[in-house]
Amino acid sequence: MSATTPLLIIVGYVWPEPKSSAAGYRMLSLIQLFLAKNWRVIFASAAELSPHRFALAELGVAEHCISLNDSSFDNWIAEQAPQAVMFDRFMLEEQFGWRVEQACPDAMRILDMEDCHALRDARHQCFKSGNPVNAQALNSELALREVAAIYRCDLTLVISEFEMQLLQQHYAVPASQLCYCPFLMDNTSLSNVPDFNQRQHFVAIGNFRHAPNWQSVLWLQQSIWPLIRKQLPQAELHIYGAYPPPKATALHNAKQGFLIKGWADDAVSVLQQARVCLAPLAFGAGLKGKLLDAMRCGTPSVTTDIGAEGMLLDNQWAGIIANDDIALAEAAVTLYQHVDLWQLAQKHGFDTVQSKFSLKQHEQRIWHELIQTLQQIEMHRQRNFTGLMLRHHAYRSTKFMGQWIETKTRLAALSNQT
Incomplete structure (x- = not known):
């Protein structure tokens, strides 16, 4: 050189x-x-x-x-x-x-x-x-x-x-x-992703050292996930993230389907296997990498206004935006059960990645x-x-x-x- x-x-x-x-x-x-x-x-x-x-x-x-x-x-x-x-x-x-x-x-x-x-x-x-x-x-x-x-x-x-x-x-x-x-994003959206019927359960992902991610896990565990499980008693929430502290692993509850998985060797694979990504963020800033990854993997997401900030395409979200316990839980259940809505959200996610982050x-x-x-x-x-x-x-x-x-x-x- x-x-x-x-x-x-x-x-x-x-x-x-x-x-x-x-x-x-x-x-x-x-x-x-x-x-x-x-x-x-x-x-x-x-x-x-x-x-x-x-x-x-x-x-x-x-x-x-x-x-x-x-x-x-x-x-x-x-x-x-x-x-x-x-x-x-x-x-x-x-x-x-x-x-x-x-x-x-x-x-x-x-x-x-x-x-x-x-x-x-x-x-x-x-x-x-x-x-x-x-x-x-x-x-x-x-x-x-x-x-x-x-x-x-x-x-x-x-x-x-x-x-x-x-x-x-x-x-x-x-x-x-x-x-x-x-x-x-160099390689924008991924091809040949699993379809609606090939996926199951919910996923949440994020570095546990980041305060907004930890608060999101607490919000899920204390308020949102119990409401989802009432309507989907067989569903599981798989929570991944680097550097999980003891206070996080202590929340693991197999009986309730609330599973702290810790480090994900392959975040793309984890997101592709899930039907819906949950990211209820009460505070934060910047762009949310996990939500961009979810879009690339064809995984619709449920998040808050803060989670979607700076990432909307044509004022639309690749999933559903909600800001309180009940609305977030209802949005998660709706996306999980309705294939037509899920497919529209998936397509909008692909379009968002291509249009905003290429x-x-x-x-x-x-x-x-x-x-x-x-x-x-x-x-x-x-x-x-x-x-x-x-x-x-x-x-x-x-x-x-x-x-x-x-x-x-x-x-x-x-x-x-x-």
Whole structure:
């Protein structure tokens, strides 16, 4: 490969686990986007090497372990001289953004939000308090940090059309700082999926470490599933997800058909075998990878307005949307029993994947926005006065805090040696 081949360095929150979470799948699709354009990619992370991580070396992607609050990162990234650096979530931009700007000032800084953390947190807090989401909840300290990171970066990848609108209308972020980048499906819908009569039971799937998924399991167990079982006494609910804690496995109840299955080696196979996917999400943000996978597998789903957010095609859902216990249970039973409705929902799911999440549809536009920003980087930054101002002030505080922690750690190590 030529020495002039452009380089992207991704500073990852965790090592990509596409079979464990939608975030892992999304990160892998972004890596593949750059590789397809003949860029080199290095993935760097301070996280522990997880057992379910994707083998990036198979794609020709180098892995590099880094440390928080350690100037060794500065020397390493300066030697790499990347053309672009991508931060995986805003917390990584806070940790490493000032170091990247100092070591590689000409490198384009990209933020991949994954989802809008401020929105997810606001909904979570309001769910716990029983209050509706309002401006005060959206203007949290977390929101101040996240939006500041967006301004400090050159371009931010936003996964949801709803969040694109929220960032521009509520937080007044200029459109020039944002790039709509949903899930990018290469092989869109799967062929030869089992039909209605070849499937049985219900499925729910999602990483147990993700708070909206855990709340969804509790909602199913406490309220929704008992209502479904009254009408379908032979039905089972198979619940899959990475990293199930003891409190989750304790909910397993074979007598009630409430089965905690844990890690799914093949999520596609699991979804294809089920007749209906259940995803009653009370809070959350971004796009729901499990619901996109359900569409690809031809599995109609029952979810909430929050679950379907940003994923509707022509204001229609590939299943049924409901928002309370009784309505969700009735929707599940209806889809499970009525083949005509089920087949229409399946077809709409295939259409949604093809129309909204096809790589071919979005690839050219996303790449154009990335390259245009890179080629006009200085002009782009000068137009972003708020970003200039925030980097002037905020980077100084985060820089000095990082240097203080590094010095403190070094002195502690020296003290232990003596």
